[in-house]
Amino acid sequence: MLLYVHIPFCESKCPYCAFGSVVGKRNLTSAYFDAMIADFREQILKFDVSQGAQNRQRSGKTEVSKQNSGEFDDTSEQTAKPNLTTKNAQISQNLNRKNIKNAAVNQKKAGLNLANPNLNTKECGKIETVFIGGGTPSAVDGGYYERLFEAVAPYLAANAEITTEANPNSASQKWLSQMKSCGVNRVSFGAQSFFEDKLKFLGRIHDARQIYEAVANAKIAGLENINVDLIYGTKLDTKKRLEQEAQNIRNIGVSHVSAYSLTLEENTPFAGKINYAKDSPRLAKFMIDRIEEAGLKQYEISNFGQICKHNLGYWQGKNYLAIGAYAVGFWRDHRFYNASNLNAYVKNPHAKKIENLSTDELNLERIFLGARSIVGIEQNNLNAEQGQRARLLKNSGKLKFENGRYYAKNFLTADEISLFIAG
Numbered sequence: 271m272l273l274y275v276h277i278p279f280c281e282s283k284c285p286y287c288a289f290g291s292v293v294g295k296r297n298l299t300s301a302y303f304d305a306m307i308a309d310f311r312e313q314i315l316k317f318d319v320s321q322g323a324q325n326r327q328r329s330g331k332t333e334v335s336k337q338n339s340g341e342f343d344d345t346s347e348q349t350a351k352p353n354l355t356t357k358n359a360q361i362s363q364n365l366n367r368k369n370i371k372n373a374a375v376n377q378k379k380a381g382l383n384l385a386n387p388n389l390n391t392k393e394c395g396k397i398e399t400v401f402i403g404g405g406t407p408s409a410v411d412g413g414y415y416e417r418l419f420e421a422v423a424p425y426l427a428a429n430a431e432i433t434t435e436a437n438p439n440s441a442s443q444k445w446l447s448q449m450k451s452c453g454v455n456r457v458s459f460g461a462q463s464f465f466e467d468k469l470k471f472l473g474r475i476h477d478a479r480q481i482y483e484a485v486a487n488a489k490i491a492g493l494e495n496i497n498v499d500l501i502y503g504t505k506l507d508t509k510k511r512l513e514q515e516a517q518n519i520r521n522i523g524v525s526h527v528s529a530y531s532l533t534l535e536e537n538t539p540f541a542g543k544i545n546y547a548k549d550s551p552r553l554a555k556f557m558i559d560r561i562e563e564a565g566l567k568q569y570e571i572s573n574f575g576q577i578c579k580h581n582l583g584y585w586q587g588k589n590y591l592a593i594g595a596y597a598v599g600f601w602r603d604h605r606f607y608n609a610s611n612l613n614a615y616v617k618n619p620h621a622k623k624i625e626n627l628s629t630d631e632l633n634l635e636r637i638f639l640g641a642r643s644i645v646g647i648e649q650n651n652l653n654a655e656q657g658q659r660a661r662l663l664k665n666s667g668k669l670k671f672e673n674g675r676y677y678a679k680n681f682l683t684a685d686e687i688s689l690f691i692a693g
Contacts, residue, residue: 271319272583273397273422275306276594278405278612281440284473286501288535290596291405292612301616302595303414307421309593309608309619317591317601319425320396396427397591399580402454408436412448419452426453431579433458433497438484439476446491456578457488458497458528464518468506478518485522495576496524502557503531503548509556516560526575527566529557554682570643571681577644585639587632593619603627634692641684641691646675652691659691 279299280291313319400422402415415434426432433456434449441459449457461481463469469477481498488496498519502512519527531554532547534540558568566575573581583590592599592608595615599606607623609615627635633651640647649671652660660676663669668687669676678684 271317271395271397272580272588272590273310273400274590274592274594274597274599275400275402275418276405276592276597276608277402277407277410278302278595279409280404280406281409281437282473282475285539286472286532286535288538289405290610295612298612298616299410299414302612303417305616305619306593307418310418310421310591312620313591313593313599314425317589319591321424397422397425397430398427398588399431399583400426400433401580402432402434404435406437406440406460407434408440408445412445412452415449415452423453431456433578433580435460436484437476438480441484441487443487443490446488446493450491450493455493456495456497457493458499458526459484459488461498462501464515465506465511468504468511471504471506472501482522485524494525497526497528497575497578498522498524500527500529501532502529503550503553505546505548507548507553509553512553512557513560516557516564519561519566520564524575525566526573526578527561527564528573529561530572551682558682568681571684573643582643582645585643585645587636587639603629603632637692638685638688640675641678641688642681644677646672646677647691649674649676655693656691659693663687663690 276290278291279296280293283291283293430453432452432454434454435458436446437460441457446457459481460474461476462472462474464478464481466477485496485498500515500519502515531549532540534543534547540546558574561574562568568574569577570581570585589601590599592606595608595612596610597608599608603626605625605627607625608619609621614621636651637647637656639645647660649657649660660669664671664676668679668683670679671677678687
């Protein structure tokens with residue numbers, strides 16, 4: 271079992287960003303964390319989450335607003351955006367963040383109550399990983415997270431991976447130390463680039479110097495498992511500049527890089543501005559090669575280095591809880607969406623929209639997520655026709671077959687491979 275926590279608060283809105291976020295509304299921060307704690311406590315009861323080794327460390331006596339107590343229902347006004355982007359291949363989240371292409375999946379919405387007796391939500395075990403995404407988690411004072419983790423800590427497995435995202439300009443040493451004391455052991459910085467003109471183009475409010483300072487502060491705080499996000503494929507990128515981006519990664523000394531090709535998302539200021547991006551497979555391959563030369567091995571289409579257990583859990587199809595506005599959770603063959611409105615979530619954090627997933631839809635997701643990562647495509651999940659198409663790709667050299675699974679030899683071709691296999 272995994273846990274995703276969405277923090278929608280931002281200091282500014284980047285023009286390429288399609289994630290659920292709000293600028294301002296800081297007066298709702300306390301009520302928002304109360305709502306998330308209430309939501310979490312309701313979900314652990316519904317999903318029968320076990321108390322873990324961390325239980326002895328915290329009492330979990332956080333006060334929660336009584337007005338937020340209630341049953342799961344399907345009265346949310348909107349369907350929340352997934353937690354991860356298409357770049358992370360997380361269908362629900364962004365399906366960290368960061369969905370396979372919409373055309374590939376026929377999603378059917380159904381109004382199902384999580385209290386429905388047909389939905390078996392028992393015996394899910396302890397929480398193995400936590401991912402705090404946004405929005406900008408570092409825009410919120412660390413004291414709020416102390417309250418949240420008083421509620422979460424008793425249910426964590428021993429050695430749970432706990433990641434927080436952060437922006438370089440707001441991730442002070444004090445904030446990082448506070449997060450470390452809460453149990454955070456992995457931090458992901460939204461750097462995006464080390465070039466000042468590119469940062470300005472992307473609407474970032476930090477500079478390159480602050481990236482170095484943030485990574486240094488994380489290490490001083492005792493956080494050694496550090497990710498840096500990069501964006502490539504912008505109109506400013508050349509091979510020479512991307513080579514320098516990779517060299518900066520080597521110099522800064524991090525354990526993980528997430529490198530995403532710029533996507534011109536709908537309903538963003540960048541939408542439709544095709545001259546802003548360079549959709550070049552050669553540029554993408556060049557970037558991948560340079561990052562690997564920096565010592566970080568690719569294990570998913572956009573991820574390199576020390577494997578993020580949380581994202582790996584998404585690709586493996588593990589169940590995950592999700593708290594916060596815009597967040598999306600998953601249980602076996604159901605996906606549940608929180609309100610995609612900050613005020614609505616604070617008013618009733620238990621309102622969910624539920625999506626029933628057919629066996630075919632689940633298998634299709636497994637094909638896409640597996641092809642884009644080291645998880646691979648399980649042979650036993652393919653029907654006869656899909657298995658035949660997978661063998662054709664293996665014989666043509668596009669897939670390799672090991673221990674009952676097919677693996678893409680080039681992750682950049684994963685979507686094309688998946689569509690062919692799925693038929």
